[in-house]
Amino acid sequence: MRKIFFITFGCKVNHYETECMKSMFREADYDITEDMTEADAVVINSCTVTSSGDSRALTALRRARAALPEAVIALTGCYPQANRDEAAKLSEADIIAGTKSRAHIVELVGNCLANKSRVVELSDYGSDDLFEPLKCTRFDSNTRAFVKIQDGCDQFCSYCLIPFARGRCRSKPVEVLRDEVRAIAEGGVKEIVLSGINLAFYGREWGLDLADAAEICAETQGIERIRLGSLEPEMMSEELLQRLKALPQFCPQFHLSLQSGCERTLKAMNRKYTAAEYLALTERIRSIFPDCSFTTDVMVGFPQETDEDHAESVEFIRKAGFAKVHVFRYSRRKGTRADKMTGQVPESVKTQRWQEMTAAADETREKYLSSLVGKTVPVLFERENSTEFHRGYAPDYTLIKISRKNPEKSLRNRIISVIIEEYGHDCCIGSAVPDV
Known part of the structure; x- marks a missing residue:
């Protein structure tokens, strides 16, 4: 089974589009790997909002090529779409595709793996372009x-x-x-x-x-x-x-x-x-x-x-x-x-x-x-990242932590009321009501 590794920069839309591409590759019997060194192909989904965003994407491209000289590397997303002439010259990438080509990214990667031919697929947007037909039903987080x-x-x-x-x-x-x-x-x-x-x-x-x-x-x-x-x-x-x-x-x-x-x-x-x-x-x-x-x-x-x-x-x-x-x-x-x-x-x-x-x-x-201390809020708990706290988000998107009394117990994907007792640098800390 072919293995593919993803690198994503930028906004939540970019991250959604990466999840869609992952779904498409899974359906084509690729294995999504978290270890780039074992990948047969790498897809870099780029951002171009700032010059530093460009730099991060290009650095990732060069590092991927240095680490994987035989792998297929695809650069996609906003950077090549907005900077087509510059992107087309990037010899480190086997595939250059902008924000219009994700619907058939699997085909592009598959063809490149089979025949090693380089592909540059960049085209202008027109006034009659439709919404890109991508969808995703599986996410890294199930909350x-x-x-x-x-x-x-x-x-x-x-x-x-x-x-x-x-x-x-x-x-x-x-x-x-x-x-x-x-x-x-x-x-x-x-x-x-x-x-x-x-x-x-x-x-x-x-x-x-x-x-x-x-x-x-x-x-x-x-x-x-x-x-x-x-x-x-x-x-x-x-x-x-x-x-x-x-x-x-x-x-x-x-x-x-x-x-x-x-x-x-x-x-x-x-x-x-x-x-x-x-x-x-x-x-x-x-x-x-x-x-x-x-x-x-x-x-x-x-x-x-x-x-x-x-x-x-x-x-x-x-x-x-x-x-x-x-x-x-x-x-x-x-x-x-x-x-x-x-x-x-x-x-x-x-x-x-x-x-x-x-x-x-x-x-x-x-x-x-500080204004939240004393309030009781419903919290959707997510994956625990330590044995010390359960953590999740209130409706206002404040990060809430409660003590994890039983390290073996998970509250993931449960909504529980929490009374906020104190606040920290970037979160609030409280107790579940009733105690869990």
Whole structure:
């Protein structure tokens, strides 16, 4: 039996697509190995959101080739799709395929294993491209499944390559989603996380929206939790929020993409909302979901960002009361408008601003976790990673730990009420009610 090893970078959509490719290779009688040194083939699923993402993928490619000179190595994903000319020249890869070729990746690898011919399969996206026919019913974790329901982006933010790497917005057909979620539930998964490149645009081509996808999950026997991936703030309508509120399985954790808390910077980024509109939305959501949490992404060092702009963004982070903030430095991407802007911020300044923003994010994180002490929350427990604690997640996606009194006992895939007694650096600690 042929053995294949996977390396995945980037977002949850990429990880979902890797799980789909694993399923396809299993059906073709490949063995998915966790040891690269024994693999006959390696698939690297890349990310190109930042230059460091490119570097990690290329480093992995070179290391794989050095370790396995006779193996077939495939580079797929966003990096080769957005950087086709550069990717086509990468001699370390036997197969270069972008984000349009995963449906027949098994065929490409099989042919290459048989005849050792090199393949470069990269093509442009068109306006009539349909949603890529991938699906997955088996996941490494049997407690939570990320399900990609949307691909592509029409926003063209001035710093971003993703519209070039993923094409225009398109959605998974309703019946395909229904069948996939049913199969996932039959496999024992209790929590679905709906994911996409621009998730809030789901169903727009058919007059549907994200609530329709969530309702399909809620109607599926065995699904006890529904989460949403990253969301664009301007797409969160009152009707959508009310329909989500009506679903008992909905977990009110909102990852609302921010990028900057500075009005001037948001406009330069070509974001479609103001900081004031964003803040008003969080207040509206809190009025509908009193126990909700907000997480976000924030960029520092965007071209022409001044010290005053940065200070405005830091203050916004403190004001919004995020449960968690991912802070990252602006990365120049060739082909974007921001790459051509004057006033590029020096790396040393980006680093300083990253440190300042991270400190503010840590403050808001601690404040949020401390506010949970004394509350009782339902926790979906996952795989234990030590003999000391059971660990799982509350509906707001806070990591919860309880003492593991019996090292032989597992709570995996069970939902148990926990009273939170204290908080730590990045989690809360409590006791099960009743004791387990």
